[in-house]
Amino acid sequence: MSARPPARRGRRGGDADTRAEILAVALEHFAAKGYDATSLRGIAREAGVDPALVHHYFEGKSALFAEVIGMPADPAALVSQVLAGPQEHVGEALARTFLSVWDPPEGRMRFQGVIRAAVGFEGASRMVQEFVVREIFGRVAGELAVRTARRADDAALGAGLAAAQVVGVGLLRYVLEVPALVDVEVDELVARLGPVLQQHLVGG
Incomplete structure (x- = not known):
């Protein structure tokens, strides 16, 4: 720097x-x-x-x-957008929100920069982890926990697992460019990823 x-x-x-x-x-x-x-x-x-x-x-x-990290939208607005829809589709909404941000060329480049910074720059991995887990997935899981009377520790675990799922897909699709994930259409990714996120964030 x-x-x-x-x-x-x-x-x-x-x-x-x-x-x-x-x-x-x-x-x-x-x-x-x-x-x-x-x-x-x-x-x-x-x-x-x-x-x-x-x-x-x-x-x-x-x-x-x-x-600072080049995210093109206020995360609070993204969270509000996800939570505004039906609760039974929150997993799909979250998956589509992230993919719509990352899939365009500019969003892809920003995601690549953030991930590479998190891996290669001391301190960056901690701040990205705290931001993503707490400010995005943590807010979604916390609001859903209030609505469903879910335990706070279980909601926190769900937030972490959902974050790992989405960031992992982003890493494989946009940074490592694994062919199977690069070639698949966004709609199919949302259809497959949505139910997994739903389980992590809402529970059984």
């Missing part, structure tokens, strides 16, 4: 350079501390901006992290 110039003294107003500085500081904090331990206040302080300005540019920590 290349060194940034020292942060300016005093707080700054909003402009394109300020937004870029917030992203650069955020990358350093996420990489050094992990997702959980990073705070928006800490990022704002080092970037020399008011914390309200960080919220002006980004809806929250998950949205900021999503942009």
Whole structure:
């Protein structure tokens, strides 16, 4: 990671350079501390901006992290989209949501970059794991657990298993490019993956 110039003294107003500085500081904090331990206040302080300005540019920590790693959509919006549909189809909805994000060429390149960073960059694997499991699958599983009175520990296990399933398919399809998974149509992948995710997230 290349060194940034020292942060300016005093707080700054909003402009394109300020937004870029917030992203650069955020990358350093996420990489050094992990997702959980990073705070928006800490990022704002080092970037020399008011914390309200960080919220002006980004809806929250998950949205900021999503942009740092090149995710093209706010994860909270993706979770809301998945949970808005019928509960009996949440597994299929989640599978289709991820595949629709990753399948276009730009999304494929972003996924490849995230996975390669997680494997090769110290600290990246931890922050990606915390983000994916907690902010996406954890939110879905947690909301479903409330609706179905499922035990919290069982829901957490389901979230982890669902995350492993989806990220594993993404790894084989977009990074390792296993022919059987590269050639299959999205609809068939959703049909096969959806029931497995449903079992992990909703239970029997």
